[in-house]
Amino acid sequence: MDLTVAAGERVAVVGASGAGKSTLLGVLNGSVTPTAGEVQVLGTDPATLRGRNLRRLRARTGTVHQHLELVGALRVVHNVNAGRLGSWSAGRAVRSLVQPQGLDDVRTALDRVGLADRIFERTDRLSGGQRQRVALARLLVQRPELVLADEPASALDPALADQALQLLGELAADRDGALLACLHDPALALRHCGRVVGLVDGRVALDAPAASVSLAELERFYGVVR
Numbered sequence: 307m308d309l310t311v312a313a314g315e316r317v318a319v320v321g322a323s324g325a326g327k328s329t330l331l332g333v334l335n336g337s338v339t340p341t342a343g344e345v346q347v348l349g350t351d352p353a354t355l356r357g358r359n360l361r362r363l364r365a366r367t368g369t370v371h372q373h374l375e376l377v378g379a380l381r382v383v384h385n386v387n388a389g390r391l392g393s394w395s396a397g398r399a400v401r402s403l404v405q406p407q408g409l410d411d412v413r414t415a416l417d418r419v420g421l422a423d424r425i426f427e428r429t430d431r432l433s434g435g436q437r438q439r440v441a442l443a444r445l446l447v448q449r450p451e452l453v454l455a456d457e458p459a460s461a462l463d464p465a466l467a468d469q470a471l472q473l474l475g476e477l478a479a480d481r482d483g484a485l486l487a488c489l490h491d492p493a494l495a496l497r498h499c500g501r502v503v504g505l506v507d508g509r510v511a512l513d514a515p516a517a518s519v520s521l522a523e524l525e526r527f528y529g530v531v532r
Contacts, residue, residue: 307326307330307343307509307510309510311486313482314482314483314484315501316475316484316485317484317485317486318487318498318499318503319331319488319489320512320528321505321528322506322528322529325527326505327456328372328456330488330505331454331456331486334454335352335367335369335454336352336353336355339353340353348451348452350363361392362392364392365392365393366450368389368452368477369454370445370454370458371441371456372456374437376429376440376444377429379429380429381426381429382421382428382429382432384403385440386415386440387406387412389443389445390407390408390447390448394407412425412443414446416443418443419439419440419446419469419473420439421443435461438460438461439470442458445477446473450481451478452483453474453478453485453486453487454486455474455485457490458471458487459489459491467491471497490528492524492525499516500517501516511527512527
C-alpha cells in the first residue's frame with residue numbers, strides 16, 4: 307500500500323470485511339506495528355516511538371474505535387475525559403476519577419452529541435448509539451490533529467450518522483488536520499468526504515475524488531451488485 311493523506315483532507319476508506327480498513331487505522335495510531343515498510347504520521351514513524359513520545363503522538367491522533375473502548379462501569383464524564391489522558395499528568399488523571407476535571411468542556415462536548423443530560427450516568431446503562439456518541443464526545447475534548455474513525459456511525463440512525471460525520475470533519479478542520487474514516491455506508495462516504503479510498507485484500511484498488519465516484523461503484527467494494 308502506498309497512500310498519502312494531506313492536511314485538510316476528509317478521506318473515506320471503503321471495502322468489504324477483511325479488506326484491511328481497521329488494520330490501516332491501527333498502523334496509523336501506533337497500535338499495530340507493520341512488519342515491513344514505513345509509516346509517517348504527523349511527521350513521525352509511530353513504530354520508532356516508546357513511552358512518553360508515543361503518548362504525545364497519540365494525543366495528537368484521535369481514534370474512534372469500532373468497539374468504542376469505553377469503560378462501562380465508569381460514568382460518562384470519565385469516559386469523555388479519557389480523551390485528555392495523553393495531555394494530563396498521571397496525578398491529575400487519578401484525581402479526576404474522584405472529582406471530575408474540566409466539566410465545562412465535557413458538558414460542551416456532550417451537548418454537541420445530544421447527551422448533556424447523561425454526564426453522570428454509568429456508561430453501561432446507555433444504548434449502543436448513545437455509547438457511540440460518548441466516544442465522539444471523548445474525541446471532541448481531545449481535539450486531535452489527525453482524526454481516525456473506524457465505523458463511527460454504525461450504531462446511529464441516518465440523521466445522527468450525518469451529524470457524527472459532520473462533527474468529525476469539523477474537529478479535523480479546527481486543527482487544520484485530516485479525517486480518515488472507515489465507513490460501511492457508501493452514501494455517507496460520498497456525502498461527507500472529498501476523497502474515497504477503496505481497499506481490496508489490503509491493497510488500494512480505488513483512490514479518487516468523491517465527486518468522480520458513483521454510488522454503484524462504491525457498493526461493489528462491499529459485494530453489492532445491482
